[in-house]
Amino acid sequence: MTLIKSISGIRGTIGGKAGDALTPIDVVKYTAAFGMLMKQGTTPCKIVVGRDARISGEMVNHLVNGTLMGLGIDVIDLGLSTTPTVEMAVVMEGAQGGIILTASHNPKQWNALKLLNSKGEFISDELGKEVLSLADSGKIEFADVDKLGKRYENNTYIQKHIEAILELDLVDVEAIKAKRFKVVVDAVNSTGGIAVPMLLRALGVNEIVEIYCTPDGKFPHNPEPLPENLTAISGEVKRAKADLGIVVDPDVDRLALVCEDGSMFGEEYTLVAIADYVLKNMAGKKAKKSGFQKNSVSNLSSSRALRDVTEKNGGVYNASAVGEVNVVKMMKETHAVIGGEGNGGIIYPELHYGRDSLVGIALFLSHLAHYGKICSMLRESYPDYFIAKKKIELTPDINIDQLLKKVKAKYEKQPINTVDGLKIEFDKEWVHLRRSNTEPIIRIYAESQSETTANSLAEKLISDMKQFIKS
Numbered sequence: 001m002t003l004i005k006s007i008s009g010i011r012g013t014i015g016g017k018a019g020d021a022l023t024p025i026d027v028v029k030y031t032a033a034f035g036m037l038m039k040q041g042t043t044p045c046k047i048v049v050g051r052d053a054r055i056s057g058e059m060v061n062h063l064v065n066g067t068l069m070g071l072g073i074d075v076i077d078l079g080l081s082t083t084p085t086v087e088m089a090v091v092m093e094g095a096q097g098g099i100i101l102t103a104s105h106n107p108k109q110w111n112a113l114k115l116l117n118s119k120g121e122f123i124s125d126e127l128g129k130e131v132l133s134l135a136d137s138g139k140i141e142f143a144d145v146d147k148l149g150k151r152y153e154n155n156t157y158i159q160k161h162i163e164a165i166l167e168l169d170l171v172d173v174e175a176i177k178a179k180r181f182k183v184v185v186d187a188v189n190s191t192g193g194i195a196v197p198m199l200l201r202a203l204g205v206n207e208i209v210e211i212y213c214t215p216d217g218k219f220p221h222n223p224e225p226l227p228e229n230l231t232a233i234s235g236e237v238k239r240a241k242a243d244l245g246i247v248v249d250p251d252v253d254r255l256a257l258v259c260e261d262g263s264m265f266g267e268e269y270t271l272v273a274i275a276d277y278v279l280k281n282m283a284g285k286k287a288k289k290s291g292f293q294k295n296s297v298s299n300l301s302s303s304r305a306l307r308d309v310t311e312k313n314g315g316v317y318n319a320s321a322v323g324e325v326n327v328v329k330m331m332k333e334t335h336a337v338i339g340g341e342g343n344g345g346i347i348y349p350e351l352h353y354g355r356d357s358l359v360g361i362a363l364f365l366s367h368l369a370h371y372g373k374i375c376s377m378l379r380e381s382y383p384d385y386f387i388a389k390k391k392i393e394l395t396p397d398i399n400i401d402q403l404l405k406k407v408k409a410k411y412e413k414q415p416i417n418t419v420d421g422l423k424i425e426f427d428k429e430w431v432h433l434r435r436s437n438t439e440p441i442i443r444i445y446a447e448s449q450s451e452t453t454a455n456s457l458a459e460k461l462i463s464d465m466k467q468f469i470k471s
Contacts, residue, residue, distance in 0.1 A: 005030075005132055009122075011103055011112035014056045022111055024063055031067040031099065032142075033135035034115050037127065038097040039073055045149075046074045048089045048116075050081030050157075051101035052250040053190040053215035056111045060101050064113070065151050072143030075151045080191045080215055081158060082252035083114065084356035088164065089157045090120035091352070097123075102251035105224035108217065121353050122325045158195050161358060162202050168350060170281055171362045175369035177204030182242040184209040184258070186233040188223045190250035191215050192357070199358050200246075203365060209240050225249055225256035225344060227264045234262040244368070244375050248357045254344040255357040257364065259376040267344040268303040272382055274346055274360055275306055277367035278338040279313035292337035292349065297330045299323070300423050301432045301445045302342030308383050321420035322434060328353045342387070386451035388458040390444040391436075398469060400435055400442065406468045407433065407461065429453065431461050 003012035003021050010030045012022030019026065039045040047068055051057040057080075065075045076093050078086060083100050090098040098116035106112075115123045115131065123131070134140070143149070165171055183205055187193035193213030200208050211233060212220045222229040225247045237245040237258050245258025257265035265273070275296050282294055294315035298306050299322045307317040320330040324345065331339040331349060340347045345355035348363065371378050394400070404422045415425040421434025431446040442465075446458035 006128075009112050009114040011106070011110065013109045014111055015109075022060075024059075027060055027063045027113070028067045029135050029140075030113055030131065031064045032071060032140045033131045034097070034099070034113070035068050035071040035073050036134060036140060037130055039071060042096050044074060045072070046076060046093060046095040048076045048078065048086055048093055048095045048098040049101070050078035050083075050086035050089070050098075051191075052082075052217075052252075053080055053193075054103065054111060054217040054219075054250060055108055057101055057217065060111050060113075064099055064101065069149035069151060070142045071149065072147045073149040075149060077151055077153050078157050079153065079155055080194060082161075082191050082195050082358070084253055084352070084354050084358060085157050085161045085195070087116060087120035087354040087356075088161055088352050089154075090116055090118065092157070092160065100251065104251050105249045105254065107223065108219050119353070121328060124325065158198060161195075162199050164351060165199070165359050165362050166202060168348075168359070168362070170278060170366060171203075171359075172366040172369060173203055176365045179243075179369045180207070181205050181244060181365065181368075182207035182209070182240065184211065184233055184237050184240055184242045184245045185213060186211050186230065186245070186247045187213045187215075187252075188248070188250055189214050189216055189218050189220060190223070190252075192248035192250070192252045195252055195358060196246060196248060196361065199361060203362060205365070207242075209236060209242060211236055219250070223250050225254055225267065230256065230258065230264065233258055234264070238262040244365075246361060252357045253355040255346060255360040255364075256344050257375070259379060260374050261376050263376060263379075265375065265379050268305065268342040268385070268387060269379060269382060270344045270360060270364070271298060271338075271340045271342060271346055272303065272305045272309055273367060273378065274348075274363045275338045276309045276313065276382070277363060277370075278348070279310060279315050282337060291335055293335040295334045295336040297327055297334060297336045297339035299327055299341050300417065300420055301434070301443070302340075303385050303387060304428060304430070304447060305383050305385050306342075319417075323420075324355055326420070383449075385447050385449055386454045388444075388446045388451075388454040390446075390458045390462060391441045392444065392462060392465065393441055394435075403465055403468055404433060407464055410464060426457075429457060431457050433461065433465075 100114040103110035103112040247256040296310040310317040320326040346360035417423040423432040429448040448454040
């Protein structure tokens with residue numbers, strides 16, 4: 001059993017002993033700490049709660065809602081929703097915070113509490129540490145019986161989210177309608193099965209083939225939208241002679257695309273293509289009024305292709321530490337008009353500062369409609385890079401900091417970035433080593449214009465680390 005407390009929230013497996021997994025006791029403990037911090041000096045206090053469709057969601061939802069009410073906090077319960085929808089609802093409701101009940105791409109035995117501030121953005125590392133400290137302090141105080149909070153159901157926010165997307169300057173509904181796209185959707189039997197078809201119909205897409213769109217939490221395959229998990233939709237796109245396949249993870253903040261021939265567009269290239277469209281068409285009135293610049297941001301583990309596309313469009317690219325909160329921070333500092341992460345996470349600040357598959361779908365379909373050719377040709381128009389993604393399981397006897405210091409010393413003559421773990425550059429190739437925030441592993445990312453070279457570079461660093469561990 002596993003319980004991980006990090007900047008990404010409180011994440012763990014369901015069942016087992018308190019403190020070792022995400023048990024009901026742990027859910028209450030961390031919810032109460034977060035609620036107390038959100039309530040400080042605020043009366044009345046309101047928090048938005050929404051969840052994905054995983055099996056444990058209903059149970060966790062009852063615990064979270066009851067705990068917040070016990071603190072004297074009113075709960076706006078969105079029920080089955082998406083991560084970006086909850087983020088937007090926090091702002092629309094004028095709430096003090098939000099809690100998303102989702103373990104994102106993790107398998108069915110996992111769940112998590114993702115914590116949002118009043119801006120509908122993930123809480124800072126500093127506030128996260130306060131939550132953990134208060135949870136362990138035993139100083140939680142609940143409300144008297146006459147001051148308990150109330151719970152309000154509101155299932156209108158997915159529709160409101162879609163309406164806000166339709167109002168964006170760069171979402172061209174008429175162009176999408178005119179193309180009469182046929183689209184296959186794989187929502188891994190979670191809330192994307194509600195939101196994505198609803199969005200597509202609003203965009204004028206009438207031919208929708210739904211696979212795994214029943215929001216019952218029975219994931220038909222590993223829910224992480226990687227090529228090896230997407231064989232079913234690849235085959236269905238070809239069989240149905242569709243123009244595009246759309247895949248989202250359980251909480252709808254990661255977007256993967258499948259071309260008309262069943263090939264993968266590439267999760268890294270979801271952001272690249274959408275950024276290309278946004279940067280080329282930055283004449284939107286709202287974008288100008290908001291002060292956005294022709295800049296883009298992704299994290300250190302994302303493809304160089306975004307930098308290439310940004311610079312080609314006359315913009316400036318910046319890299320942040322891994323983690324959505326870090327990407328958002330740098331986007332704000334650089335006034336970036338587009339950003340995200342190479343795992344298919346699109347952040348379009350004209351709508352809100354959060355990874356959002358729904359706005360990603362609308363922008364990509366607008367791009368494809370204007371491009372006027374098939375999806376695979378659009379993919380071929382971008383520079384080819386290959387990222388090898390490896391990992392090493394952590395054991396208690398490994399001193400990660402010392403290990404990375406040894407690797408850094410070996411490659412001291414190369415350009416090195418230590419903002420987040422260790423990134424080493426070799427001309428247009430690079431390798432990035434970092435401790436995972438969500439799993440007990442070290443992640444190794446390597447990129448090259450050759451798939452073989454990328455894999456070899458990753459394996460070389462793995463070999464170096466194993467040698468250092470042995471010695």
